[in-house]
Amino acid sequence: MSFYILRRVLYAIPIAFGVSVVCFSLVYIAPGDPLQTVLPPDATAETIAIVKHAYGFDKPLPMQFLIWLGRVLTGNFGVSIATRRPVFLEVTDALSNTALLAMFAAPIAFLTGYVMGVVAGCFPGRWLDRVVTGAAVMGVSLPNYWLGIVLVIVFAVELMLLPATGMGPSGSTGFHIYEWSSAKFLVLPVATLAMIPIGILSRTTRAAVAEVRNQDFVQTLRAKGLSEWAVIRHVLKNSLPTVMAVMGLQFGYLIGGSILVETVFTWPGSGFLLSKAIINRDVPVLQGTILTLSLVFVATNLIVDLLQSLIDPRIGRA
C-alpha cells in the first residue's frame, strides 16, 4: 500500500519535469527572437550582446533550460517586464486571490452538484432526474465567460444589486471577507465559476450512484431487511471514491482554468495576471504563471489520487 503511495509520488516527478520543459519551451515557440521581449526595440548591438550573455541566450538550449530550472527551483522566476516586480511575488499575490474564489466556489459547487447527482441517481428516469440531467448538460455547454456577462447584466446593470467587476476599491489588500462591502464582489465570480463544476459533478455523481444501485449487493442489503435510508448510505459510501476523484480534478480546474472568468470580472487573480501578460507580451510573467498553475494542478491530482487510494480499498493493491 505504501508502495503504491511511493510509486505515485515518484511518478509525479517526471511529470513535473515534463511540465517545466513545456513551460520553458513556450518562449521559444513564440514568433520572433525571445531577446526582443526583454529589450527595447532600439537597443544597440552592444547592449544586445551584453543582455544576451546576461540572460544566457547565447548558450545551447539544454544549458539554458538547466539554468532556468535552477533559478526556478530557488524561487527566482525573473522580473516582470510590465511592473518590474519579481514575478514570484506577482504570481503568489495573484494566486491567493484565485484561491479565495476557489475556496468559495468549490464547496458550493461540490455540495450542490453532489446533492443534485444523488437525487437524480436515486430516482432514475423520473422528472427529477431529467431536470438534473438537463441542468447538467446546460452547465457543461454554457460558456462560463458568457454566463458571467449575463449575470453582470442581470445583477449589476439591471438590478444594480452587485458590483460588476473587480475586487473592491481597495483591491486585494483591503479585502475583508466578513464585511459585505468586500464580500459582495465575490458573489458573481463565485457563482459563475461554480457553474461548470456543478454540471460535471452532478452528471458524474448521478452515473456513479445509478451504477452502484444496480449492483447485486444492494438487492442483498434490501433482502436482509435494511431500511431504504441505510441502503442509500451504503450506496453513497460506495460511489464516493469516483466522485471524489472528479471533485479533485474540478478543484484543480478552478485554480488553473479560471482565466476566462477572472477576465470578465477583472478579478486580480492568476488567470487575470496571465491574460494581462499575454496582451503585454510579458514573457517572464507568462512563464511563471503557467508554470505555477500547472504545478499546482499536478499537485492537486497527486493529492486526489492518494486520498482516493486511502478511501477505495481496491486501489493500491499491487
Add this chain to the structure above:
Amino acid sequence: MNSPVHNGSALDPRDRGGPLQPLLIARELRKHFPVKSSGGKSIKAVDGVSFTVRKGETLGVVGESGCGKSTLARLLLHLVVPDAGELVFDGELVDTPELPIGALRRQVQIVFQDSYSSLNPRMPVRDSVAFGPFVQGKKKQQARDIACAMLGKVGLDPDLFGPRYPHELSGGQKQRVNIARALATEPRMVILDEPVSALDKSVEAQVLNLLRALKRQFNLTYLFISHDLNVVRYLSDRVLVMYLGRAVEIGPIDAVFERPLHPYTRALLASRPSMDPARRIEEAPITGDPPNPIDPPPGCRFHTRCPFAETTCEKIDPALGVWEGPQSHVAACHMHDVASGHSRLAHG
C-alpha cells in the same frame, strides 16, 4: 474408430518427410512469464515439454487448468515466442530460413475455445472466414468463394449464414465458423484448444463428429487440447498428460486410459464423474490444490499430492522416459524408472 487407417498427410503434395516422419516434433519447449511484482520470479507455464505428433493422428493433451495446455498451443504456432526449445515441422526446423513462421502458419492452424471474442463482432462471418485466404494471397472474391464453400462444409448454409454477424449465431454455430476459418487456408495440422468446452453437451457431440469427419475428408492431423477426459478419449489416438508445465505421461489412448502409469493420470481418470453406481468412490482421488506455478515443488512436481511419494521423489525430478515408437507408453515417474530406487518399482 480412432486409429489412423491411412496416413493421409503423407499423400499431401506438400509433404516433405514421407509417411514415417512425424509431422511435428517439439523438443524441450519452455516458456516462462515474468511476474512484475516479485522480483525475478516467473510463472513457469511450459517448462521443458517434448513430444511428437505423427502424420494423420490425433494427439490429445489433457491436464488441469493452469497446467500450460493453452500456452503450449500458442507456442506451437509461435503466437507466443518460446524462451527455449525447438519445433520441427515435417523435418524442417521452424523459425529458420527453411521454414519461416509465415510458412508454418500456412500449414498449421488453430481453433480457439469459443468465447464471445473469437470472432470479430464487426465483421460478417463470411469475411472472418475469408480473411485467412485473403491474407495468404487470394483475391477478395476468390477468398469469399472459398469461405462460402468452407461454411457449407461445416454445415452452415453460406447464403443464410455468410452475411450474419457473430452475435446472431449460437455457440455451436460460432464454433463451426471457427473451424471453417481454421480450415479455409487448407492447413495440414489443426490445433484445437478446448474447442467444445464452452458448448452444451448436445452441441458438443455434433461438433466432435464434425471434427472427425473433416479430419478424414481433408487428411488432417489434430492436436486436441481439453480438460474433459471423455471427449479426449472419443477423438484421440494418443494422449499427452500435462501437469504444472511438464509432460508427465504419453502413450496410446487406450493404454493410458486403461493402464495409467503416472499417479496423476490415475487420479484424473478416477475423478471423472460417472453414472454407474458400481463405480462410486468414497474419498476424493486427489487432494489439495495444484501448487503455485511460480514456485513449483523441488524434485517431482507432483510429490506434494502423490500418495506414493518417497524421499527420492522430493529430490530428483523424473524424466519422461525414452520414447521408442508409436505404441510406446511412458511416464515421468520414479515408480517406472528402474534406476530410481523407488520401493514400488514396476508395481504401477
Add this chain to the structure above:
Amino acid sequence: MTDDFSIIPAKAGIQGGGALVAALDPRFHGGDGVTKEQTEPLFAQQAPPATRVRGYWQSVFYRLRHDPVTLVFAAIVLLIVLAALFAPLIAPFDPYKESIVGRLKPFGWRGHLLGTDELGRDVLSRLLYGGRVSLSMGVAPVLCATLIGGMLGVIAGFVGGRTNTAIMRTMDVFYAFPSVLLAVAIAGAMGGGMANGMLALTLVFIPPMCRVAETATTQVRALDFIEAARASGAKTMTIIRYHVLGNVLGPVFIYASSLVSVSILLASGLSFLGLGVRPPVPDWGLMLSTLRQSIYVVPLVCASPGFAIFITSICCNLVSDGLRAAMDVRM
C-alpha cells in the same frame, strides 16, 4: 475496414416463415466423399436466426432514426451550419460596414434585427459571418486531433511495450495542464491568430483522443480473434486495418463528437481573450469581448454572441449524447 467486405443483403428467403421452412428442410451440405453415417445429425440444416441482417452501422442509423430528440437537435446544428455557410446570401447587411451614427442600437432599429455593435455594424450579419470562423475553429482542431491522436493511440495500443510507454507518458505530461490553460499558453506564446489558435486546440485535444484510442485498441487487441488473425499469417498493418480499426472507430467517433462542443467553447474563449482572429473579422468570442464594454447601453445586443455560442454548443452536446446512446449498445 469493413467497407471492403461490403454487406451483401441477405436473400429474400428470410421473412417469417422462411426460417421455419429452412429449419425443417434437411438439406445436406456435406462435402465430397463423406459417408452417409456422418451426414445424418451433422449436416442437418442449422436454423438461422429469424431477424433481418443488420450490420452495426445500419443498426446505429436505425436507432438514430427513431430518436426524435437527437434528430431535432441535429437539425438545429445543421441549420446553424447552413446559415454560416450561406452567410453571404442571407446576411442583411455588410458585416464590415461601420456607421458612426448607428452605434450600439437595440434590437430592431432600422432593420437591424439584432441591433448594432460599438462601431455601428449589424450584429446579425456579423453573427452569421462569425459562425464560419467559430464553427471552423471548433471542428477543425477536433478533426486533426482525431487523426493524429487516434493514430498515435492505435499504434501505442497495438504495439505495446516501450512504444506504448513512450507515447502515453508524453501524453501524460500534456494531461498535467488544465485544457484552458494549455490552450491559452500555446496560443498566447505563439502570438494569437486563427491558425495558432487552431494549432493550440489541436494540441490540447490530442492527448485525450490518444488515450481513448489506446484504451480501445488495447481492449480489442486482447481478444481472441486478433490472435486468430495473427495465426493466419497476417502482418500487423493488415490486422490493424481490417480488424482493429473497425472496432476502435466507435469509441473514437463518440469521443470526437463530444469534443466538438468543448472545442467551440474553448475556441470562442480564446477569441474572447484576444487570441483568435484579429479585428475586424467577425467571430463570436471576439464580438463578446468587444461588446462587453457596452453592456450598460444595450445589454441584450451584447449578450447575443454568447447566446449563439451557447446554442451551438448545447446542440452539439445533445447530438453527441444521442450518438453515444445509439452506438454504445451491447449487441
